[in-house]
Amino acid sequence: MPTVEFEGTEIDCEEGAILRDVLLAAGESPHNGRAGTVNCFGHGSCGTCAVEIEGDVSEPTVRERARLSVPPHDPDDGLRLACQTRVLGDLTVTKHGGFWGQTVESGSDR
Numbered sequence: 241m242p243t244v245e246f247e248g249t250e251i252d253c254e255e256g257a258i259l260r261d262v263l264l265a266a267g268e269s270p271h272n273g274r275a276g277t278v279n280c281f282g283h284g285s286c287g288t289c290a291v292e293i294e295g296d297v298s299e300p301t302v303r304e305r306a307r308l309s310v311p312p313h314d315p316d317d318g319l320r321l322a323c324q325t326r327v328l329g330d331l332t333v334t335k336h337g338g339f340w341g342q343t344v345e346s347g348s349d350r
Contacts (some may be wrong), residue, residue, distance in 0.1 A: 242296075246333045253327055258282070259297070260289050260322040263333075270322035275339055282323040287313055289322040290341040296329030312342045319344065 244251045244259070246268050253262040260282055263270050271279055275288035284303040290313060297320065300308075304324040309315045319341070322333075337343035 242327050242329050242331065244327060244331045244333060247335070255328060257327050258323065259291070259293075259320075259325045259327055259331075259333065262327060263322060270333075270335060270341075272335065272337065272339060272341055275341075280323075284321055284324045287321065287340050287342075290319040290336075291322050292318065292334040292336065292344070293320050293325065293331055294334075295331035296327075297331065298326035298328060300324070312338070312340055314342070317342070317344045 241252050242255055244253060244262055246263060249268060251262055251266040260270050269276050270289035270291055279288045280286035284307055287307045301324045304321045307321060308319060335341050
């Protein structure tokens with residue numbers, strides 16, 4: 241059973257679970273501020289659940305790659321959409337600043 245580490249919380253989940261669902265079920269949010277209520281509810285179209293992931297996850301979906309290639313996102317930042325990402329093993333998840341979680345500090349090791 242994979243473990244997701246997010247903001248100091250460790251969450252056990254089923255392999256193959258959608259990361260967004262895992263976080264929300266544990267009372268955590270992949271969103272910043274008002275994006276928690278103003279989002280696409282897991283359809284991969286808004287981009288507000290973008291997170292940095294270290295660990296074993298599914299390959300990006302076509303929808304995810306398309307959304308992360310449109311500003312304010314930058315496909316070179318290495319972010320993933322929590323709503324399109326399946327947990328395949330233990331993860332460390334980081335939520336960055338900005339409405340879409342797009343404010344990745346330069347010089348990050350990725």
